[in-house]
Amino acid sequence: MKNAKRSPARDLFFCDNTQTIIKKMKKIISIQGVRGAFHQEAAVGYFGGNIDIHECITFQQLIDSVENGDSHFGVMAVENSLVGCILPNYTLIRESKLQVVGEIYLRIVQNLIASIGESVDTIVEVRSHPMALAQCDLFFKNHPEIRLIESEDTALSAKQIAELKLKGVATVASQKAAHEYGLDVIASSIESNKENYTRFLILEKKSIAKIPSGSNKASITFTAKHQPGSLLQILKPFAENGINMTMLQSLPIVGKKWEYIFHADLAFMSAIDFYQALEYARQYTSTLKILGVYRSHEMVEQPEMQDSLVHYC
CATH class of the missing domain: 3.40.190.10 (Periplasmic binding protein-like II)
Known part of the structure; x- marks a missing residue:
């Protein structure tokens, strides 16, 4: 040296x-x-x-x-x-x-958000970024009836659910996204590991x-x-x-x-x-x-x- x-x-x-x-x-x-x-x-x-x-x-x-x-x-x-x-x-x-x-x-705190009036039991499809879906794998293992669809962005999926008034469809995103687009948090903090x-x-x-x-x-x-x-x-x-x-x-x-x-x-x-x-x-x-x-x-x-x-x- x-x-x-x-x-x-x-x-x-x-x-x-x-x-x-x-x-x-x-x-x-x-x-x-x-x-x-x-x-x-x-x-x-x-x-x-x-x-x-x-x-x-x-x-x-x-x-x-x-x-x-x-x-x-x-x-x-x-x-x-x-x-x-x-x-x-x-x-x-x-x-x-x-x-x-x-x-x-x-x-990162992940939440399941959907239109007001929905619940986990009424959701048949979840659209979100693949990384967000991967971070919530344990939650979805307990809900095998829900179909997972990869999308390009968490908040964009929330925006589309709100604009298209989609029923039975949810996304994994932040509470802020739910607030921005008038959606409801139907399951909070669903990430598999809290040290996320x-x-x-x-x-x-x-x-x-x-x-x-x-x-x-x-x-x-x-x-x-x-x-x-x-x-x-x-x-x-x-x-x-x-x-x-x-x-x-x-x-x-x-x-x-x-x-x-x-x-x-x-x-x-x-x-x-x-x-x-x-x-x-x-x-x-x-x-x-x-x-x-x-x-x-x-x-x-x-x-x-x-x-x-x-x-x-």
Whole structure:
């Protein structure tokens, strides 16, 4: 480690009180989904309630909206504590012109919601996102008579039930979605495991993004050289500098048979130690990219959302 390159302090730019500032300023936040989506709850949990929400049907649209300047930030789910990583989203972030500037962990409470007057006994079909259905597998095992239909979004399914006045049809979604669309919660907290958290990343255009003060976490992506021990050599300097690798995920590289790219999250106490370890590891990589350096976030319960403050573009 003696020969590792030490990054000069002037190369590290930190913006004081970033999260405090953005909470005081009204921002447009892009989310995947419609009103009542868990992405909206994550946005409120991170930025506060005085925001404008820009709804995007797909994650690619979310990326595009921030890149094009239609919104200031994007909030994107990347991982769930029960079902694992959302692998395509890591690829979208890596290939985008955005930078990770924050994160939030949101406790996910799933509810069975339907039109007013319905009950669990009257439901014959449930439409919801496949991840939401998977998180409630024990509930549905006790109700084999209910047909499960995968849809693109939890809150969008709630919206469709309300607009089409569907009978005998329910969705798995948040209480906020039920409130937004005038539906009824007919079974609450049906998730199989109450320790159900989703991690969301906060994204901003690289050209204007700044590293928040107090940053103690980084997301990187890299490919290892095709030589024995290269992955070990990449990971070694982080361990030697007391840097905790909180996540390591491999993804196949499209068009390259049996070749993989790695995504890693690293928690550190000293930014200097992090950059020093990174420069040492770089010599054993074919490619290496920092997706963002930011402040780690505690796990939170679902926030209260004030309808008078949250607006929609």
